[in-house]
Amino acid sequence: MNILQLKTNNIQSEAKSSKHSIRTRFFLFFTGLALLIMILIWGLLIALLKPNYISSKKAGLISLADDIESIYNTDGFRNNADRLSFESNTETLIFDLVYQRYVYSTASLVTSRYVDRFPTIIDETIKNIEGRQLFKLEFTDIDAEMYIYGRVIDNNRAVLILLTSIDPIDSTTVILAKQLVLITLIVLLLAMGLSFVLARKLSNPIRSIASAAKNIATDGYDKDKADTGGFAELELLSKSLDYASDEIAQVQNLRRELIANTSHDLRTPLTMIKAYAEMIRDLSGDNPEKREEHLNVIITEADRLTRLVGDLLELSRLESDFTQLEIEDTSLSECIDETVSKFDLIRETQGYIFEVNIGGDFIVEADKFRLTQVLYNLISNAVAHVGVDKKVVVTLFSESADHCRVEITDHGVGIPKEELPHIWERYYRTAESHKRSHIGTGLGLSIVKNILTAHGSEFGVSSTVGKGTTFFFKMKLSNKIINMPEV
Numbered sequence: 001m002n003i004l005q006l007k008t009n010n011i012q013s014e015a016k017s018s019k020h021s022i023r024t025r026f027f028l029f030f031t032g033l034a035l036l037i038m039i040l041i042w043g044l045l046i047a048l049l050k051p052n053y054i055s056s057k058k059a060g061l062i063s064l065a066d067d068i069e070s071i072y073n074t075d076g077f078r079n080n081a082d083r084l085s086f087e088s089n090t091e092t093l094i095f096d097l098v099y100q101r102y103v104y105s106t107a108s109l110v111t112s113r114y115v116d117r118f119p120t121i122i123d124e125t126i127k128n129i130e131g132r133q134l135f136k137l138e139f140t141d142i143d144a145e146m147y148i149y150g151r152v153i154d155n156n157r158a159v160l161i162l163l164t165s166i167d168p169i170d171s172t173t174v175i176l177a178k179q180l181v182l183i184t185l186i187v188l189l190l191a192m193g194l195s196f197v198l199a200r201k202l203s204n205p206i207r208s209i210a211s212a213a214k215n216i217a218t219d220g221y222d223k224d225k226a227d228t229g230g231f232a233e234l235e236l237l238s239k240s241l242d243y244a245s246d247e248i249a250q251v252q253n254l255r256r257e258l259i260a261n262t263s264h265d266l267r268t269p270l271t272m273i274k275a276y277a278e279m280i281r282d283l284s285g286d287n288p289e290k291r292e293e294h295l296n297v298i299i300t301e302a303d304r305l306t307r308l309v310g311d312l313l314e315l316s317r318l319e320s321d322f323t324q325l326e327i328e329d330t331s332l333s334e335c336i337d338e339t340v341s342k343f344d345l346i347r348e349t350q351g352y353i354f355e356v357n358i359g360g361d362f363i364v365e366a367d368k369f370r371l372t373q374v375l376y377n378l379i380s381n382a383v384a385h386v387g388v389d390k391k392v393v394v395t396l397f398s399e400s401a402d403h404c405r406v407e408i409t410d411h412g413v414g415i416p417k418e419e420l421p422h423i424w425e426r427y428y429r430t431a432e433s434h435k436r437s438h439i440g441t442g443l444g445l446s447i448v449k450n451i452l453t454a455h456g457s458e459f460g461v462s463s464t465v466g467k468g469t470t471f472f473f474k475m476k477l478s479n480k481i482i483n484m485p486e487v
Contacts, residue, residue, distance in 0.1 A: 021203070022199050022202055022203040022206070023195075023196070023199040023200070023203055025199075026195040026196075026198055026199035026202075027192065027195045027196065027199065029195070030191040030192070030194055030195035030198075031188065031191050031192055031195065033191065034187045034188050034190075034191035035188070037187070038180070038183070038184045038187055038188075041180065041183075042180055045176055045180065049176070053166075054166070057147055057164060057166060058134065058147065058149075060088055060090075060164070061090065061134070061147060061149040061162050061164060062149065064084060064085075064088050064090055064092075064162060065149060065151050065160055065162055067084055068081055068084060068092060068160060068162075069151065069153045069160060072094070072153055072154055072158075072160075073154065077104075078104065081104065081106075082106060085106045086106075088164070089164065089165075090162050090163065090164045091105075091106050091107045091162070091163040091164070092104065092105070092106045092160070092161070092162055092163075093105045093106075093107055093118070093160075093161040093162075093163075094153075094158050094159070094160055094161070095118070095122055095158060095159045095161065096157065096158050097126075097156070097157055097158055097159060098157050103158070107163070118161060121133070121135055121148055121150050121161060122150065122159045122161070124150070125150030125151065125152060125159055125161075126152060126159065131151060131152030131156070132149075132150065132151045132152070133149070133150045133151075134147065134148070134149050134150075135147070135148040135149075135150070136148075145165070145166040146163055146164065146165050146166065147163075147164050147166060148161060148162065148163050149161070149162040150162075202231070204227070205227050205231060205234050206234065208227040209227075209234065209237060209238055209241065212238075212241075213241050213245075270301075270305070272297060272298075272301045273298050273301050273302060276294040276295075276297045276298050276301075277294075277298060279294050280294050280295065325366075325367040325370060325454055325455065326367050326368075326369075327365055327366060327367055328365075328366075328367070328368065329363050329364075329365065329478045330363065330364055330365075330366045330367075330368040330371060331361055331362070331363055332362045332363070332364045332366075332371070332396060332404065332406070332475060333358045333360070333361045333362060333396060334361075335368065335371055335372050335375055336356060336358065336375060336394055336396060336406070337356070337358075338372065339372055339375040339376050339379060340354050340356055340379065340394060342376065343379065343383065346383070350390070351390055352383060352386070352390045352391075352392065353389070353390055353391040353392070354379075354391075354392050354394065355391060355392070355393045355394070356394045356395075357393070357394070357395045357396070357397075358395075358396045359395075359396060359397040359398060360396075360397075360398065362396065362398070362404040362475075362477060363477065363478040364404065364475040364476060364477055364478060365475075365476050365477075365478050366455055366475060367451075367455070370451045370454075370455075371451075371455075371475075373447065373448075373451060374448050374451050374452060374473065375406070375408075377444035377445065377447055377448050378408045378444075378448060378471050379392060379394065379408055380444060381408075381444055381445065381471070382408050382409070382410040382469075382471070383410075385410050385412040385413070385469065386410045386411065386412050387410060387411035387412045387413070387468060388411075389411055391410075391411055392408065392409070392410055393407075393408070393409040393410075394406070394407070394408050394409075395407040395408075395409070399474060402476060402477050403474045403475065403476055403477060404474065404475055404477055405472055405473070405474050405475075406472060406473055406474075406475070407470050407471070407472045408470065408471045408472075409468060409469070409470040409471075410468050410469055411467065411468040412468050412469065413465065413466060414463045414464050414465040414466055414467055414468055414469055415461070415463040415465070415469055416465055417463075420461055420463060423445055423461065424445050424446060424448075424449040425446065448473075452473050455475070456476075457473050457474055457475055457476075458473065458474045459471075459472065459473035459474070460472060460473075
């Protein structure tokens, strides 16, 4: 068992025993939620039962008084008043203040026993500013309570009295409490069962994905082994891990290729330097012409090593964001002229042709040093892949009101369409690489990609096999534009 697998197993063991696991949290959450709901139900049904009942009784008396007052002295009053009193389980009396007698009553025999209290109620009601009064009577002999509501009606010529008993609710509360205990136990059991089922349904797919992903750095993500449980979020997680696995595998391949290619590129010049140094020592030390030739080979190979190490360091800095761009107004046409002039030697000695087409002096917002690197690498790449005409074309023109475009074209063998997306990768070799006799580090286009990406510039390549290749990039224009050509 390797270190990675050991660490993964330790993490999984900790996850199983952790108090913060999904199962534990689901159990605590659902149990706590069930308890909270039951506490609220207990409070509403028991603690607030009696106050709500009393409040409802009082509101019912006032509503009934409004209805009876509205039909008083109308046809069919008695029948309607009897019906309203019966439906609300309320006894109704009306005392005529003019004739000093009761003109209507539904009072029962029990209530009539306490009719001697009604004059006091009538007097208190009349004295009240609003002509309304609510009384509470307690009958100790029959262990009962009653609310009595009095209201002056018929333009102060009569008093309406309503009587309603308050049913004892203590026994009802006891019954509810017993039922709530049973309901609470049932709800808690359901909550615990539900939490177990849901936690298992969610945690098992997560464990399955974790098991499939534990060797992601070595063997890759086994998506066939992962069970997402049908959850969309876990499906997304599984796809993300699959993508990460592919990316890690690609990075590992690139790392191996980088090491292999770098080792090869380092070994070749080192071998040459050693061989020619030994030749100088053993053979050409006393021959000035041979010694000069061999020393030139050593210097060339040393320069090649220097370029390779420099490009590796440069690429490392760019990819690690260690390099800060120094953005300033830069003349892109001047950068092109300066860069092309660096190839004067091979133009004079090897017959290369550089055609430069500049449609104006464009001032762009860029890091001048990095922009020159981009131009040099792209032109060097065109030189390395130039066709039999040995011609490289560099074009600069306005593409829009705020952007200009640079194109570097060669007439070489071209790049197959399927290989175009990969040419920006480090040390990527096309199928025609073995046919091109040029010396390069294989990192130039990768450096170009990083610099242009840091500038936020759009770039790309188009190529036709047998006809040539054109690289391009766009730059944002500064507010300062001079010598703009007329359109």
